[in-house]
Structure formats: C-alpha cells, structure tokens
Amino acid sequence: MRWKHSDYTGWGRVHRASGELARPERAAALSELTKDETAPAIGMRRSYGDACLNDNGRAIDMSRLDRVLEFDPDSGVIHVEAGAQIGHLLKTFAPKSWLPPVLPGTGFATVGGCIAMDVHGKNHHGAGSFGQHVTEITLVTPKGEQIVTPKKHPELFKATIGGLGQTGPILSARFPLLKAKGDVMVVTERRVADWESFIGLLDTSEATYSVGWIDATARGAALGRGILEEAETGGGLVKPAKRGKKIPLNAPGFALAPPVVRAFNATYWRRVPDRGRTSVKPIDDFFFPLDKIHDWNKLYGKNGFHQFQCVVPLSSVDALRAILEKIANSGLASPLAVLKRMGPGRGGYMSFPMEGYTLAVDFPNKARAEQVIRELENMTVAADGRVYLAKDALASAANIRAMYPEHDKWLSAVTKADPDRAYETDLTRRLKLRDPA
Amino acid sequence: MTPTWIILGATSTIARAFARLVAERGENLLLAGRDMAELNRTAADCINHGAPSAEAIAFDARDMASFAPILDKATATEGAINVAVFVGSMPTQDEIDGDPALIAGTITDSFTGPAQFLTLLAPLMEDRGKGAVVGVGSVAGDRGRLGNYVYGASKAGFHTYLSGLRNRLGRSGVHVVTVKPGTVDTAMTWGMDGLPFLAQPDKIASDIMRAVDKKKNVIYTPFIWWPVMTVIKSIPEAIFKKLKI
Ligand SMILES: Cc1cc2nc3c(=O)[nH]c(=O)nc-3n(C[C@H](O)[C@H](O)[C@H](O)COP(=O)(O)OP(=O)(O)OC[C@H]3O[C@@H](n4cnc5c(N)ncnc54)[C@H](O)[C@@H]3O)c2cc1C
Ligand SMILES: NC(=O)c1ccc[n+]([C@@H]2O[C@H](COP(=O)([O-])OP(=O)(O)OC[C@H]3O[C@@H](n4cnc5c(N)ncnc54)[C@H](OP(=O)(O)O)[C@@H]3O)[C@@H](O)[C@H]2O)c1
Secondary structure, three states: OOOEEEEEEOOOOOOEEEEEEEOOOOHHHHHHHHHHOOOOEEOOOOOOOOOOOOOOOEEEEOOOOOOEEEEOOOOOEEEEEOOOEHHHHHHHHHHHOEEOOOOOOOOOOEHHHHHHOOOOOOOHHHHOOHHHHOOEEEEEEOOEEEEEOOOOOHHHHHHHOOOOOOOOOEEEEEEEOEEOOOOEEEEEEEEEOOHHHHHHHHHHOOOOEEEEEEOOOOOHHHOOOEEEEEEEEEOOOOOOOOOOEEOOOOOOHHHHOHHHHHHHHHHHHHHOOOOOEEEEEEHHHHHOOOOOEEOHHHHHOOOOEEEEEEEEEHHHHHHHHHHHHHHHHHOOOOOOEEEEEEOOOOOOOOOOOOOEEEEEEEEEOOHHHHHHHHHHHHHHHHOOOEEOOOOOOOOOHHHHHHHOOOHHHHHHHHHHHOOOOOOOOHHHHHOOOOOOO | OOOEEEEEOOOOHHHHHHHHHHHHOOOEEEEEEOOHHHHHHHHHHHHHOOOOOEEEEEOOOOOHHHHHHHHHHHHHOOOOEEEEEOOOOOOOHHHHHHOOOHHHHHHHHHHHHHHHHHHHHHHHHHHHOOOEEEEEOOHHHOOOOOOOHHHHHHHHHHHHHHHHHHHHHHHHOOEEEEEEEOOEOOOOOOOOOOOOOOEOHHHHHHHHHHHHHOOOOEEEEOOOHHHHHHHHHHOOHHHHOOOOO
C-alpha cells in the first residue's frame, strides 16, 4: 500500500491534520508517486505550526530518503538526499572536521526542511542562511527529475530556497560542508544583566557562533537579562553525551506554571558565575541542546504550544524591547527564549532572515497567549520586521504579505512550477500565499 | 585483512540500516539485489559512511544464474566473508488464496532462493574458517497464523534451514545467526493498522550487529518478542486453531 491514513501534527501540536501519507523508501518510488498524484513533501515535522500539514489531503514523508550520495574530502562538497537529518550529517562528518554550514537548533530537521525554510543557525551573522550554501537542488516533478541551479534557474531556485515546498519535492541537494577545527565546541557563557547590555554584547561579539538565552519572565530593571553563549569549534577529548530521555505522554500542566518558570529561569541565570565561564562541550550538545530530551514538546500537554519568532531591523531595536516587555508582562512565557543578532544573509524570496535582531519565545497554547501573540505580530509589522513561518501558527494573511516584500516574485515562480497548486499545505492556505494579489 | 559483507536484498530498509553500520565499521560491502539504481545510491552512502569499498551487484532469488557473479566476487576477496539475508516477500493471505501460484514465489524469495545461495557459498566460508551468516526470518515463522501462514511457512522453513547450516558451519568456525524480527516500520508494513511494538529499522539493524558480535544463535528483535512468542508458541494447537491473532 502506498498511501496510509494518518493523524499527524506539527512540532507545536496545536494544528493537526488527518490525511494520507506516502513514505517512499527509494528514489524511484518517489518518481512513481509524483507521476500519478503529486502532493507536498514533508520532513521530520519540526516546523511548529502548519507548514508540514495537509489536512484532508495527501503528503509525502521524505524521511527515508536519507543517503549521502557524494562527499568530496578535499572540498567538503556533499550531495545528499533531502530526507537526511542535519544531526546525522553532523555526527558523521564532524569526526572528519567537517560541519554542515548552517545548523538549526534541532538535529532532527531534514535537509529538505532546511532548504524549504532557509533555516538559520548560531553563525547566521557570519555564514548566512542554509540556502545560501546550496549550489544545486534536484526537484522531482511530474515530468521527471529537474536539476535546479542558481545560474540556470535563478527564479525557480530562489522560489525553492525558503519556498515552503511549493516548487515540489526536493529529492537531493548539493552544498559544501564547512571546515572545522575539530569535533568539540569551546563555549564561553556570560551572564548578562539587562536588555541594553545584551544588545551591546551582541553588537560587538566576534564569535563565529553566538546565541543568547533570555529570561522572558524578568521585568523592570532586569528586563532582557540572560546568558550569552559564544563558541568556536575545537579539537580535543570530551566525555560522550548521555543518552536521550523520553518525556512521558502529556506532562502535567503545573510543570510550566508561571511561578515555576520564573523560579527556574532565575536559577538557570545564576548558574553561570558572574565573571562568566568557558567550557568544552560535545558538538551536538551545543547545537541541539533540546534534542537530548526526546519529544520535549509533550511537556506542554495535549493542548500543545506556540513559538513566536520575529526578526526586526537594527533600527527597530527599541520596538523589539517593547515586544519583550509585552511578553514579560504577560507572564506567559516558557523558559525557552532566544535572542540573536542576524546578518543580512537570506537565500530565497520568502526567506525569514534580515539584518537585525531575532527573538523567539515559547508559549503554552492558551487563549490569552494567542491574543498576546497576535499583538506581538502587529508590533512586528509596525517595526518593519517579520514573523518566521517555520514557527507560526496564528499570523494573518495581510500581515504576512506586508512582512515579505518579495512574495510576488515567489508567487510567480511557484505558479509556473505548480499551476495546479498541488503542493499547497495548511500554512499556504491559511495565509493565502498562493492566491494572486 | 578487511572483512566483506554480502548483503542479499540490500534495498530493504532494514538492510540499508545494517549496511550503514557495516560501513561505519570500515568493512567492505557487496550490495546484492534487483533494483540497480537504488543499490548504487546505497553503495555511495556506504562509501561516504566509511566503507573502503561498496559495490552494487545484481541478485534475483528466483534466478540461480544471478548467483555465480556474486560468488566469484566473494572468492576474489581476501579476509573473512560474511553474508546477511534480508530477502523476503509477503503477499497478503487473501492474494495468495486468490492465486495459489503465488506460493512458489513467496517460498523462493524468503526461503529456497536464499538457501540455494547460502548452500553454494558455504564451502567458501568453510574454507576461510571464519565469518558470519545472518538470516532474517520472522516471528511469523514461529506459528501458522490465519493472516499470513504461507509467508510464515516460508520463514519457518528458512529458520530450520539456518539451524542445520549453523550445525554444519559451526564446525569450521563460521557462525550463523537467525534473526526473528517482530513488526518493523518498513515498506512491507506501511499502511497496516494496529501493528504491536512496531520497531524502527535502525533498532533491528543494531540488534543484528550486536548478535553477530556476541555470536548469538537465535534472536528476537526487539526483545519483547521473545516473551510474546514464548507464550504464543506454548498455546496448545486445539486452542490456537480457534484464535485470531
Ligand atoms: C527545537 C527546534 C529548534 C529549532 N531551531 C531552529 C533554528 O535555530 N533556526 C531555524 O531556522 N529553524 C529552527 N527550527 C525550525 C526547523 O529548523 C524548521 O522548521 C525545519 O524546516 C524543520 O525541518 P523538517 O525536516 O522537520 O521539515 P518539516 O517541518 O517537515 O517541513 C517544513 C517545510 O519544508 C517543506 N519540506 C520538507 N522536506 C521537503 C522536501 N524534501 N522537499 C520539499 N519541501 C520539503 C515542507 O513542505 C514544509 O513547508 C527549530 C525547530 C525545533 C523543533
Ligand atoms: N517489516 C516487517 O515487519 C518484517 C518483520 C519480520 C521480518 N521481516 C523480514 O525482513 C526482511 C526485510 O524486509 P523489509 O521489512 O525491509 O521489507 P522490504 O523493504 O520489502 O524488503 C524486502 C527485500 O527483499 C527483496 N526481494 C524480494 N524478492 C526478491 C527476489 N526475488 N530477489 C531478490 N530480492 C528480492 C526486495 O528487493 P526489491 O527491492 O528488488 O524488491 C527487498 O530488498 C524480509 O526478509 C522480511 O520478511 C520484516
């Protein structure tokens, strides 16, 4: 049987879908599928909202097409099937001192998902987005395989990078790995007292990898306090990481009650000594800190959770402070909150990054959180910023159009590639992304 | 001298996961099967995961003429030869009831084809005096169930063949592992509902590798199937014949 009826969700477990999934185990099976009825491709469903859902329709689960087809040990160029998980590539090639050029915060994301969301990592300020490193993409169209390169197909290429899967299933991609010093990370953590100091430190940081954890419950003078992590790759020995732990299904609600979160955050913040500290960490611990706890999304119980992530231009730094203030005053934020400075790098028309600051905060799925997130979204538009579609579950179509000025170029390339709108997902329908202006 | 693994049915998802483990150990691979394009992709993956060599080679369990080139390749290698059999096919019992001619093919794919191949390979392995044979059977071979007893019968035949082969090859230092997986999340089971203890191919592959290293004779994987099948095997036939499990 090719198509299997399935109930599935995005990572946030707020949106749900019920429909048929196919999971080709070989390249030819994918081509066969796309001949009789084509459908959007999905990866490991690490997008929080509805980007990876097609309710009442069909979708192609790409996770089994995960082979490394070519690797050149001199240049580091790799050609890999799109279902390969970025963490597997890290684990396989880091011992040879090669790293994927960009790593999102979870190793479970597939190469296809990294391209379709044009993901950014802790080195975005220097290395740019994932899609900027990709030199070739193989799409599977109803007419057969099509090799897409930025030179020969500039529009189709830019519509595929960050393109939400709307140009069709990506079978494989080619990109260079980055040379690293070794397979451990040398990490310096610094306690940061407040918002102004945080922005100052982010602006002057010269580290290759940097990211800020922010206490999104701290208010008043402590607003914006957190921990800045800066890191470089290094060589040397380190104790192997412990095995993953599983979260029991649907953890009790009190685990994330506001007083618990406030207390946790305060302790977490004080954990780093005043003068800071430097340590050596296993490479995956640094890049994928949450992956050690499998299914941690279930901590939020069966209602699920939201992540709000926005980026605003450098000049809107005060607007971002107001956004954080609103979050802190809401008292709804979870411990997972991240602040980072982004560079200008973006690879596609619908890519999220812009030069500025990005803030990401998790909220349990409650009516009040929904209302707060909608207000944050409006504040983001007003600040000339944008909301990340890999995380979004709530935005309005009009706001998204305002945030993504190259949407029209994307739409015309996507309409050419998929005139029948066969690759639409719940996200593109909710945000009316495929509708003519 | 680096050992070589012959993988029969190397397009199976479990086989692919196992081949990657072999590659990560730095051992050679001969990936045998019917879909050459697919085998070539897997061969590349093995090379890029550390295999010094990995080669796709044609193999059809229903065509003995396809065996000779593989045996020639094996003869030309140095070092230990290992073989792992993942070949199998499982038409539904309904399809078989509608077309009993399917029985011959089912038995050939899961039992007699691989048995013919292993019988031809055995002298070479005896000659080398080391190496391992992995035969993937199934819990379905432990008892004739209403839902798939022809597939089950072919696996039962294969289990018995492997038991005899173990007896023979053990005398010259070659070890035979019989693997009885429960339900595994692969193309074979995609779309079937309510499968108990569904395991991922990676898990089966690493259990197999551990069994080879520890020279186990028969394993159930995941392990939960050992108690389950112990109970199922102990049900008297008079009762079992009335059950639908
Ligand atoms: C804990 C955590 C941390 C994260 N950290 C970051 C981060 O630091 N930076 C960042 O940028 N993102 C981050 N993300 C988001 C994540 O990287 C993206 O959502 C990514 O797209 C997930 O990949 P996936 O394989 O799960 O894709 P899915 O979520 O399954 O799909 C995402 C999109 O990609 C498309 N797609 C997937 N595979 C293919 C394919 N083969 N062909 C065509 N289209 C395809 C889908 O249609 C969909 O539109 C994080 C997510 C989590 C859960
Ligand atoms: N999935 C389960 O739940 C489960 C449970 C217990 C045991 N098993 C056993 O595990 C093994 C692997 O199965 P799987 O689950 O990975 O399913 P699979 O992907 O369908 O694998 C079956 C393999 O057998 C090959 N094959 C079938 N007939 C052949 C022939 N005549 N000649 C050569 N190759 C042939 C197939 O090759 P092609 O690619 O050319 O078709 C394929 O590689 C099988 O022996 C199966 O019986 C599976």
